[in-house]
Structure formats: C-alpha cells, structure tokens
Amino acid sequence: MKPELLLSVDTKQRFSLDPRTKLYMLLIFSIVMIDGKTDGISFWLKPALSLLPFLLLLSGRRRKAAAIYLSVFCVSWITNLFLLDYLGTAAKIIVSLLTQLGMRWFPGAMMGYYLLSTTKVSEFVLAMQRMHIPEAFIIPFSVMFRFFPTISEEAESIGNAMRMRGITGKKFFKNPQAVLEYRIVPFMMSVVTIGNDLSAAALTRGLGNGKKRTSICKIGFHWKDLALMLVVTAVLLVFLFFSGGLK
Amino acid sequence: MDKKKLNAKDFINIGIFTVIYFVMFFITGMMGYIPIFAVIIPLGLGILGGIPFMLFLTKTGKFGAATIMGTLVSVLCFLMGQSWISIPFGIVFGFLADLIFHAGKYKNWKYTVLGYCVFTEWVIGSMLPMWIMRDTFFAAYRNNGGTDEYIDAVMNLTANWMLPVVIVLGVVGAVIGAYLGRAILKKHFVKAGIV
DSSP states (O other): OOTTSSBSSOOOOSSOOOHHHHHHHHHHHHHHTTSOOOSTTHHHHHHHHHHHHHHHHHHTTOHHHHHHHHHHHHHHHHIIIIIGGGSOHHHHHHHHHHHHIIIIIHHHHHHHHHHHHHSBHHHHHHHHHHTTOOHHHHHHHHHHHHHHHHHHHHHHHHHHHHHHTTOOGGGTTTOHHHHHHHHHHHHHHHHHHHHHHHHHHHHHTTGGGOOOOOOSOOOOOOHHHHHHHHHHHHHHHHHHHHSOOOO | OOSSSOOHHHHHHHHHHHHHHHHHHHHHHHHTTSGGGGGGHHHHHHHHHHHHHHHHHHHHOSTTHHHHHHHHHHHHHHHTTOOTTHHHHHHHHHHHHHHHHHHTTTTOHHHHHHHHHHHHTTHHHHHHHHHHHHHHHHHHHHHTTOOHHHHHHHHHHHSTTHHHHHHHHHHHHHHHHHHHHHHHIIIIIHHHTOO
C-alpha cells in the first residue's frame, strides 16, 4: 500500500481521462486478458491491447512502472510462446505458471494501478455520483481511500514500537499469539479512534444530511474518452466473435 | 436519527473496517502466490479477518452493513486487477450473511458464527479464475506435447476436490476466527471502552 494510491493533490497531467473510461477499460481488460489463448487472432490482439496500459502509464508520467510492465509482459509473452518447448517437464510447469501470471494477470493489475494512481479521490467520487451509485457505497468507498495511507502509517509505528519489545515477524513461530495480538489490537484501537474523529468531522461538515453534493472537479467525456472506449469495445467484440468466445 | 437504518456514521465505520479486512485479505493473498498455499487463503482469511469482523459487527449491527462490506471488498479486488467475477460473489455472500445476522438480531452468537462463515465464502469468487485458468493452462500444455498421464496426475491432484476443500477450509477458518475475534473483543476492546 503506497501513499500514492488515489491522489488527493493535483498533479499536472497532459492526458487526463474520465474515471468512467478508466473503469470501463479495466473491465474489458479483466475479461479479455484473463483468457489464456495465444493462437489465432489472440496472438495479435493481446499484445496490441497490452500496449495500452504502457502508453497510458507513460502519459500519466509513471515511467518506471511503465518500463517494468513492458519488460515483464514481453518476457512472459515470449517465454510462454517460444521458449517453453525447450524446458524439462518440472521447469516447464513452474515457468509457465509464472509467465501465465505475467501475461494474464499483470496487464489488468497495471490497468488498476493506472486507474488508482492517476485519479483523484474527489474525481472518483463525482464519477460514482454520475453513475447513480447510492451514497451507501460512495461514503465507505471514499473513506477507504482516505484510510489506506493512514493505516500504513499506523502499522509502521506500531511495528517500530513492537520491535523495541522484540516482537517481530521473525519470531512469529515462537509465539504466534503474542505477535498477532500485540500488533492487531493496538492497530485496530488506533484506527477505530481515528475513525471516530473522522466521522465527527464529516458529520460537522454535513455528510449525513442527504442533500445532493457539489464538487469542484470537472469530469466529462471528451473525444479521447470516446476514442479509447471505441477501441476497447472493438477489441472485446473481436475477441468474443473471432476467437471462439469465453471458454 | 433512525436507529434501524444505516446512517453516515455507520457508512464511515463500514469504510474503515473494510480497509482493515482488506489488509488482512492482502496479507493472506500474498501467501497465496506460492502456488500450493493458494488453498489455505480461505483458512487464513477466516482467522485473520475474524478480529476486525467481530468488532465491525458490534459497531454497526444493522441490516445491510455486511452486504456493503462484501461488495466493497470485491470491488477493491477488481480494482487491483483481479477478475470481475468476484463482485457478484461479494454481493451475494455479503447479502446472505446479512440475512443470517438479521435472523439472529445481530446478537445471537450462533447466528453470528454462521453468518461469518457464509461471509468468508466470498473469497471463492476471487479464486475462481484459478480453476478456469487451470483448464486452459492444461489444454495449452497438452498442445505443447505434454504426456497425458502426467496431466491426469496433476489434474487429479488439483481438480475437483479443490472447491469443497476451499469451502470447508473457509468455514473452519471462519469458526476459528469468530471465536478468536470474540476472545480478543472481550479481552481488550470491551475493557478499553471502544465497543
């Protein structure tokens, strides 16, 4: 859990998309890429589709993540298609499990990373409001993303305190009960307390009054959203009709 | 404020506990990347998730809370790049758990344990692609010239008994987790006045 998950501050972006477009692309990715076929039209379709997160990550100025993604995908793709035949049976199974992970799961995961790391919380909330998702889901959702950085901070300081007392993960098997209890209990205590403060603050600002909320964010569909959506929809259709569909 | 319906404070609590629960899921999920250990994800999740979930129930204790939590956890899984299949599982099992908790009026211990067992089964949804992937994986392996006996042996090892085992392990983990959660709740949180 890195603090850069769902930004709350504004960053300069040259290429900003609507959160709904990103969600839609993520959905398509999870349908198309999870399938394991590499023959026929999938042979061209899938590498082409997996270039998309790479370009998007570049446009979101995440060069390092983009480079890692591209190399992992290329290595898994090439290994899986061309090098597997030269390996022995046991090695083949292990290697192909790893490459399948890099080929099928990683593009979707990178798409998710792109979505979370280039969208602001308030943009996401506004997008959900526009999609008419009930408040019962929007409020917990925004609280969740407000809490990920807090939780890693709390866990870190509790880990430091416990290291002073010699209760570390390395000694887990000596005394698992203490490790669990001394870490989880104070952690949850402090998180619950923070949560109480947060809900008091949010109620003061009128969170629970049931009125429609306004936002200063500007989101909307532009030509680039339309273009990307058309592209991924076309990919999905091609995938469904020309490669035998879901199996 | 209406005592029976969820209000803004409950929503915030749901958000917080979903994060804690998800962190627990993440920890067990990390262990699951070692292929053989994937089977024990539901067991670990049940045990680790029990503590936050029991506290969560005593904090909110209203109809709909578990449904929202199940949905949110599975949506988070989706956002982290897993398959969308887990979302319907999260909603359905969350709702079933809610019905059971409601039948016990959120106080009856037996219903609570049963409900938590049902809730833990949502994890099947996030593990389902593994089975689907397994089939295509073996099909590809056969095309590449793998021997049929070997494939059959591996298939027998991992195939059909996996699903019931995962369900049973989920239930076992959830029961352990529920009792652990209640013990810790009594030992620490009641004393500290948090509940």
